[in-house]
Amino acid sequence: MPITDPSVRAIFQPDDSEPVKALLVAGACGNVGFGKLGQFGRLLAKHGVPVVALDLSDEVLGVKEKLREAFGGRFTVEQVDAILANITVVQGTLADVPAELALGFVFEAIPERLDIKQPFYRSIRARDPEAYVFSATSGLTTKHLFEGLPGAERSGVMHPFFPHLTNKLWEVPTRGCTTSKDTLKVIRKFLGKLGMNLLETADVPAFAADRIFCGMMLEAVRIHATTDLAPAQIDDVCRRLLGTSPFFVHNLIPGANYLSAHCMQLLGEEVDSTLYEIPDAWTPYTKDPHKKWPYERGQKCPADQVAMVEQRMLGMLFSLTAYMLEHKVAGADALNFLGENALAFRVGTPAMIAERGLAASTEIVEAFVRDQSITKADQVAPIAKLSDDDLREIYVGTSVHGDVGLISIKRRTINHQLIAELDAAYERLAADDAVAAMVVAPDGRLCREFGHGADPSCFVPVLGKHDRALELIQGWKRTLLKFKTSSKPTVAALVGRVLGGSNEFASCCHARIAGAGTVLGQPEPTVGVLPGLGGCHQIHRASKPESHARISELLLTGHSFKAEEAADWGYVTKIVPIPDLPRESMALASAIAAGETERPAFRDGPAEVPVSRDVNPCNEAGVPLDAELRELIATTVSEINALPFAEGSAIEEQRAADSLTMSSSAVGVKAMLRGKPPKFENPLG
Template sequence: MPISDPTVSAIFQPDPDQAPKALLVAGACGNVGFGKLGQFGRLLAKHGVPVIALDLSDKVQGVKDQLRKAFGKRFTEEQVAAILDNITVVQGTLADVPEQLRLGFVFEAIPERLDIKRPFYTAIRERDPDCFVFSATSGLTTKHLFEGLPGADRSGVMHPFFPHLTNKLFEVPTRGCTTSKDTLKAIRKFLGGLGMNLLETADVPAFAADRIFCGMMLEAVRIHDSTDLSPAQIDDACKKLLGTSPFYVHNLIPGANYLSAHCMQLLSEEVDSTLYAIPELWKPYTEDPRKQWPYERGQRCTPEGYALVEKRMLGMLFSLTAYMLKHGVCGADQLNFLCENALAFRAGMPALMAQRGLGASKALVEAFLAEQGVTEAAAVAPVGELDDSHLANIYVGTSVHEGVGLISLKRRTINHQFIAELDQAYEALAADDSVKAMVLAPDGALSREFGHGADISCFLPVLGKHDQALKLIQTWKATLSKFQTSPKPTVAALVGRVLGGGNELASCCQARVAAGGTRLGQPEPTVGVLPGLGGCHNIHRASKAEFTARINELLLTGHGFEAEEAAEWGYVSKIVPVRDLPRESMAFAAGLADGSIERPAFRMDGAEAFTVDRSVDGKNEAGVPLDAELRELIAKTVEEINALPYAEGTAIEEVRAADSLCLSASKIGTKAMLRGKPPQFENAI
């Protein structure tokens, strides 16, 4: 049967009259190979693409049982059986793969030795000349791997990130590589069609995310070596500063110390600098993959220790970032995405530099380089050569298409830097006379969903502090409100999940075009806060009055709703297929601008007065009891501000949002969300 998805058929069934070609995972018993075997196996089974698990080890005979266990209860027995039935296990070499299984794509995760890899690639070309071959190498360039071999143009690198079974990120060299433009185009479509994120870098030995991750560990080791701070104390400081724990992660992953040290050694080949020097203390841990750092969980870093870690760690990471930005290893937006999504940093390095300001970041780096006596400082950390353009468009980009300004959202959650860039984007398009309307949409590469809400970590510093909380809400609201009052029509292109602050941003636009199946919601009751960026009245004002009770129920419970239901209310203006969303949303905005489409209704006055039913479900969708005190605050706010003109209602909503951040519910809800656990409210309904 022909493969219906063209992004998959282009690689595995270019001739619809022939059977689909197979995807082969070489090195299926290793951590990377096993994880990607499971991931590709799951994603390709529904397309009928055969998957082959190849390894020399006899352990490969047990990979199906391992996968069954790894999939756990996330899928039904029938789904798991279909995935595993589609996998062919081969113990041996390429010569042992059944001849009838032609290869369309090879994902290679075999040992990091060119004397093994290059002969393997040659054998693939002899067997399947047109096959795509991509390596999961952690430190070799495409030139090292493929230059001079047949089919180098159809070969490349796809560097994945842990955990391998679920992580959808691949760092792919696209500049200065052997891989042809046509091959990269096919791979972009293939990965995108499977829901993967392709992060583009230059063809350099050490990957962009690895440089940050391994540099973090190197500086953590050096701090431990030169101070009396323990690994757990340094981790405590890093957790507060960055959101991750270098020593704990390296203890968790066997061999991680060697890989991190090796990455730093690769960087020393670019610039021979003491910035990459490996201390003697680290060497036993790089030589023995089972050796773990002494670690006593629960140890706290002193304020003085935290200040030291902050100065040195950011000095190191900003230095590495400056080099990558100056030499085009990775764009600021791509690098930032990798920091936040591959490394689980709370904010990426470019964003942290932008938030601190380029001048302050330069001063921090220069002080660090001087204090640590780093050699070749100007070459290894060219922070003085950066300007504001290097840190632009990290979270938000702009472009203009036939009179419609497109604001591309590259982050799924709202934070301070996102708001600052969103404001800059709006002002730039508002001042451009060629722009007649604006569309807000996920960029489709770094984000495929409109938005998941606010970054909870932004709320933590203002919990219980009314004036600071109010300032945060008012600052964010000032930007979002510009889209509601804009003289140029504004349209939100909704897809995926549109939750919390993401839905409030959408509600501040003058119209919404949604892809079918889009899921919306205001889940703030579970977080213990009031939806203060417009959620308490914008949806009402954009919807028909007969749906008021339903909207009230959703605001009090936090339950989600489908775009199709919102279209019945009038809140969503149009539902379109996912593939048509970019074109349809731009056309809708153009129609609003030229008057061919009527601008959706929005009650700016206070015509709607009603009473909110407090007796609706007292639990969220997961069955967690919600907070009674917060519910009353939301109900009272919704009643009051919907009876007022827009500006007056907005001002009250801001104060009530600050009020909510001073309730016990906000402290409990935000911390529970950060821990990934359900909240247990003091005043549960």
């Protein structure tokens, strides 16, 4: 049966008269190969693309059952059976792959030795000259791997991230590489069709994300080696500062210590500096892939040592970041995305620098390189060469298309830095006389959904502190309301999920256009907080009166709703097929600005809005919600809708700050950060 999707067909069936080609995973028994075998196998089964698992080891014979176990209960037995039936297992070499299976794509995850890799590439070219060949190398460049070999232009590097079975993020060298532009175009479309993110970098030894992750581990080891702090105590600081735990993660992944140390050695070949010096204490762990650091979970770092660990860790990470930005290894937005989405940092390192400001960040780096006697510091830690422009569009980009200014969101959740960049983006476009209207949309590369609301970690410092909570809410709201009061029409282009604060942001825009199937919601009751950025009345004010009772119900339960329902209310102006959303959103904004389309109605005055307390006591997952919070939301919805907009908005801010002092927020925010359902002190029902 012919493949219907053009981005998949380009690789596996470029000629309809030919049989469908296969994807081959070489090294299917290793951590990377096994994970990507399962991922590609799952995603390609529905397209009818056969998948081949190739390995020399006897273990490959049991790889299907191992995959069945790894898939767990996430899929039905029938779904797993279909995936596994599409996989052909081959123990041996390329010569043992059935001759009738032509190869369209080869993902290579074999040992890191050129004397093994390059003969393998030659054998692929001899067998399937037109196949695309990509390596999962841990640090070699495309030139190391493919230069001078046949088909170098159809070859490249796709560096994956842990956990390999589920992580859809790839770091791909696209600048200075042997891979041709035509090949990269094909790969971008292929990965995009599979719902994967391709992060583009320069073709340099050691990947951008690895430099940050491995540098974090190197400094953690050096702190351990030069102080009396245990690995778990250093992890305690890193977890609070960054959101991740270097020693714990390295204990989880066999061989991770060797790979991290090797990455630092590669950087040492770029510049011979003590910044990359490997301490002797690390050597036993790099030689034995199964040796684990001594670790006692729950150990806390002594209070008098926390600042030292923080300053050394930030000094190291900011140095590595400055080097990559100065040498254009990766852009600030891509590097930041890698930090947050590949490394599980709470905030990426470019955003950390931007939040602190260049002057303060430079002081941290200068103190670090001085105190640690780092050689060639001006080369390996060039933070003084950075400017604010290097960090201007980490989370929010701007561009102008005809008479419409586009604000591109690059992060799914709202934090302080995103708000600061959003404010700057708005002001740039508002001041541009060529811009008649604005569209806000996910950028489609780093972010494919309009947004999941506020980053709950931003609430942690203000829990139980009314004045600080109010300052946060009013600060964020000041920026969002600019889109409501703008003299230029503002349009929110909604796609994917539009939740919490992101939906409140959309409600601040003059119009909303949505891709078919978009899901909206105000899930704040599950987080234990009141929607404070407009959610308690702006959706009502932008909708028909007959929808008000339904909107109130959704605010009290936190249940989601489809854009199609919101269109019936009048809240969403138009529903379009997702591929048409960029064009249609621009056209709508331009038409409103030209007076060809009427600006959607918004009620500034008071109205009586029905609010029934007799609604579902649980969220969509069946978790009982907090009774005190529900009453606060119900009262607020009723009261502020009965007031003029500005008065209602001011009361909403105060009530939201009140909610952040309640037990519901302490429970809900912390549960969300842990990925667990909340257990409120005053459950409904």
